[in-house]
Every structure is written in structure tokens, then in C-alpha cells.
Amino acid sequence: MIQMLSVAFVAGLFFESSQPECLTQFPLSKPECWTDWFDRDDPSGTGDWETLSDLRKEYPGKICSKPVGVETRTLSGLTVAAAGDVIYVSDTTTGFVCRNQDQPRNKMCNDYRVRFSCPPCFCKVCWTKWYNRDAPSGTGDWENLINLRTENPGQICDHPLSIEAVTTDTLTPAISTGQTFISNPTDGFVCRNTDQKSGACRDYKVRFGCPCN
Ligand SMILES: [Ca+2]
Ligand SMILES: [Ca+2]
Incomplete structure (x- = not known):
């Protein structure tokens, strides 16, 4: 049963990946087409909101319709793990959100930048x-x-x-x-x-x- 579920899960991923704006197949483990880095928000309000919907509004045409990966760094280059923040969401559907309210001891989120990997045809x-x-x-x-x-x-x-x-x-x-x-x-x-x-x-x-x- 577990095996069947995992097969279905992988099949689901593959189906998702074959739906973007081009039909080129590519190894999911090696996405090579990255967008620019984006940093549209800073954490001074409720947190650092680098959501895909906001980024698409601010940078039209710069992000593919179905990203396959997301990478996040603080402005100084730290990974999320190294920065030690509690992240609300970081995925290819919503984008990235770090909420100040989720951080311990009234700490504010770091300021993050994000980029997305896209199907290769997006970068061609x-x-x-x-x-x-x-x-x-x-x-x-x-x-x-x-x-x-x-x-x-x-x-x-x-x-x-x-x-x-x-x-x-x-x-x-x-x-x-x-x-x-x-x-x-x-x-x-x-x-x-x-x-x-x-x-x-x-x-x-x-x-x-x-x-x-
Ligand atoms: Ca930011
Ligand atoms: Ca001319």
C-alpha cells in the first residue's frame, strides 16, 4: 500500500511537471533554469511576504506559470536553516512567507530573497x-x-x-x-x-x- 501511494505521489509530481507552458521533459532533480532573485518585501510589517502572486504582479513575465523549485536566502546570503527563522510557507504554489508572529521571543524575520526554478524552455x-x-x-x-x-x-x-x-x-x-x-x-x-x-x-x-x- 505504501509502495502504491509513493508511486501515485511520484506520478502526480511528474504529471504536474509536464503541464507547464512547454512540454519538454526534464529531470526533476536537476532544474537548471532559475529566475532572477526577488526581494519585494521586508519584515518590518507582519513579516517578509515574497508570495508568487505578489511577485508576479510586481515582475510580470519574470516567473514561469508553474515553477518546479524555490530557493530562499537572507539578503546576507544565509539559508533559512542558518538564519534560524520559523518559516510559514516556502513552496512553488504560494512562494515564500516568514511571519513575525511565528518567531520566538518577539524576534522579527530576517529579510529574504527568493528565486524559482522553471522548466528549461522558460529560460530558452x-x-x-x-x-x-x-x-x-x-x-x-x-x-x-x-x-x-x-x-x-x-x-x-x-x-x-x-x-x-x-x-x-x-x-x-x-x-x-x-x-x-x-x-x-x-x-x-x-x-x-x-x-x-x-x-x-x-x-x-x-x-x-x-x-x-
Ligand atoms: Ca524580502
Ligand atoms: Ca532603422
């Missing part, structure tokens, strides 16, 4: 096609995300992880041109002629790295 980057919507003949080369989204509806993921910008003629990475520009996965790419010593931007094209799921 899939590139969009290259976009070149503008030329620098006006005020500059505006390959900004808001315009690219409007002109190419449904093509670029909601939360790109990265951006690549190169010149259209020599495919030189923007970073190597010596020009001044803004380039990030949230805003896209903008090079303004007025910011250049030469008075003119080169023409760039961009593409975005998205989660593959």
Missing part, C-alpha cells in the same frame, strides 16, 4: 525576426517597441528578455559603433541624431529575445 530565448521600421533621416532611428508593436501586431512577446541591435549595412552591433542610443527589451531601440557627435545616427535593425513557450 527565441528570437523574433529583424525589424527595421525607421531610417535616421528624420530626428533619428526609432526602432522603439511601442511603434513596432503597433505596426506588427501579435508578433513580439509581451515581455521580451533581451534585444539585439545592429547596423543595417555592416551588421555591426550597436554597442560597437560608438554612437549614443537607448537599447533595452522594455523600450526597444532609439538613436537620436542630436545625441551624435557626427550629427547623424546610422541605420539600425533590431530583434527581440522572447521566452520560447
Whole structure:
């Protein structure tokens, strides 16, 4: 009976793990795809609340829909065991909560950061096609995300992880041109002629790295 229960338990785990946003199978014991570390709360109120629902609101798109692991450290790098706090919850469904009321002798919780491991496909980057919507003949080369989204509806993921910008003629990475520009996965790419010593931007094209799921 015990054996049957444990088989059912393992099967349940496996079923859970095969449901996330991709169908890639992977060894549960070796999750390799970790999110950033998050620290949205501190324990000065009722405790340190690093719940998944709050973290998802604060960091949209940064955490997969079904994490397979959670890791917690104090801001100074201690494990929960080393810090000695009583933890209310720490799992892949709720996230992490340390309540001050659970600590002995009116002690406050330490301040924790958390990160989650996700199915590998969540961390894999899939590139969009290259976009070149503008030329620098006006005020500059505006390959900004808001315009690219409007002109190419449904093509670029909601939360790109990265951006690549190169010149259209020599495919030189923007970073190597010596020009001044803004380039990030949230805003896209903008090079303004007025910011250049030469008075003119080169023409760039961009593409975005998205989660593959
Ligand atoms: Ca915290
Ligand atoms: Ca361009």
C-alpha cells in the first residue's frame, strides 16, 4: 500500500511537471533554469511576504506559470536553516512567507530573497525576426517597441528578455559603433541624431529575445 501511494505521489509530481507552458521533459532533480532573485518585501510589517502572486504582479513575465523549485536566502546570503527563522510557507504554489508572529521571543524575520526554478524552455530565448521600421533621416532611428508593436501586431512577446541591435549595412552591433542610443527589451531601440557627435545616427535593425513557450 505504501509502495502504491509513493508511486501515485511520484506520478502526480511528474504529471504536474509536464503541464507547464512547454512540454519538454526534464529531470526533476536537476532544474537548471532559475529566475532572477526577488526581494519585494521586508519584515518590518507582519513579516517578509515574497508570495508568487505578489511577485508576479510586481515582475510580470519574470516567473514561469508553474515553477518546479524555490530557493530562499537572507539578503546576507544565509539559508533559512542558518538564519534560524520559523518559516510559514516556502513552496512553488504560494512562494515564500516568514511571519513575525511565528518567531520566538518577539524576534522579527530576517529579510529574504527568493528565486524559482522553471522548466528549461522558460529560460530558452527565441528570437523574433529583424525589424527595421525607421531610417535616421528624420530626428533619428526609432526602432522603439511601442511603434513596432503597433505596426506588427501579435508578433513580439509581451515581455521580451533581451534585444539585439545592429547596423543595417555592416551588421555591426550597436554597442560597437560608438554612437549614443537607448537599447533595452522594455523600450526597444532609439538613436537620436542630436545625441551624435557626427550629427547623424546610422541605420539600425533590431530583434527581440522572447521566452520560447
Ligand atoms: Ca524580502
Ligand atoms: Ca532603422
